[in-house]
Each structure stands twice: as C-alpha cells, then as structure tokens.
Amino acid sequence: NAGVTQTPKFQVLKTGQSMTLQCAQDMNHNSMYWYRQDPGMGLRLIYYSASEGTTDKGEVPNGYNVSRLNKREFSLRLESAAPSQTSVYFCASSESEVLQFFGPGTRLTVL
C-alpha cells in the first residue's frame, strides 16, 4: 500500500514549456486534491476532484488544468509555465472530510 505517489519528484522548466504532474492513490479514495506550497504562505488549493469524473477550482486555479483520469489518478497540467509557478506541488486524497493523505511533493522550478 503505497498511499499517494507523485511523479516526478523534481522538474526544471523554461518559461512557456508545458508539463503534466502525475498523482496516484491506492486507497480507493473518492476525493483528490492539488495544492501548491510557497514560502510563508502555507498550502493553497489549486483544484480538487470530489469524485471520479468531477473537478472544481480551488483558491488559485489560473494557469493550471486538471484531469481525473480514473478513481486512482489525478493529473495537473501546466500548459505554458511561468516563473510564478515555481513551487512545491502536493497531491492529496481523502475518503471523508476528516483525513487527507498527502504525497511527497514535486519541486518545480520555472526559469
């Protein structure tokens, strides 16, 4: 039982490049989330998916798209990366509002 896994662990992009961050969970959770973490700002919700087939915007969705591919996988796409998107990205999953399990994070640098 791996919990929540994320790939890649690290990524460096040039401004304007695109990439997809992958997230998978093996706990059969309905809900999945993408957060970004910036120094002094805690974690901010980018997008979430309450169940397979649904996605909703969070606090900071601009510049991102998501896909809930199936119950296990929830990907985050940057179509045209900007330096302001340099951050650490965390995926999380939960079955109820009580518990959210977090992945190890992806450290993204946009030059």
Next chain:
Amino acid sequence: GEDVEQSLFLSVREGDSSVINCTYTDSSSTYLYWYKQEPGAGLQLLTYIFSNMDMKQDQRLTVLLNKKDKHLSLRIADTQTGDSAIYFCADERDYKLSFGAGTTVTVRA
C-alpha cells in the same frame, strides 16, 4: 490561507513543552487539523479535533480548541529533536482544507 493565521517561528529547549497557536475565522469548520512537515517531505497528519470538542489528547500531543475565540493550539510535551519541523494548522470547509502559513519549530539542546 489568509483565514488561518499562525506565528512563523518557535524555538524550544529539548525536554520542554512546545505550544503552537493558531487562529481561524470560519466558525462553520467541522474539523480542525494539525499537520507536520519535516524538511524535504510531504505533510503528515498529526491530529485533528472535531469542532464540538474542547480538548483532545494523544500521547505527547494535546489539542485545545476555543471555539468562541476561534483559537486552536497544539502542545507537544517533552519536545525532542525529532519534533523539529514545520507545523501547519488547517480548517475544513466543504471537504477542502485551508492552511495557515506554518510554524517552524526549532528544538535546541
């Protein structure tokens, strides 16, 4: 998030108690949480408290909730070097978490 506030730093001597404070604004939160983040790692759920409780104790951890003042605290008894980390409080609204900026706890010998 701006609706959840914490002090940024806490320095504590090994063996003493640590108290991390948090204030929140949303009185409709059902649960409030404490997460721990060690360097280079993801977030680990430490404990949580249901909003109709005043206190929850779990081994060295004690959570106090003052709903009237919207104040949450985490007390770590007998603080150890392994407790050095960033601690985040979070409240929950509609199945979404809103986090504070995190309190960096440094344990000194």
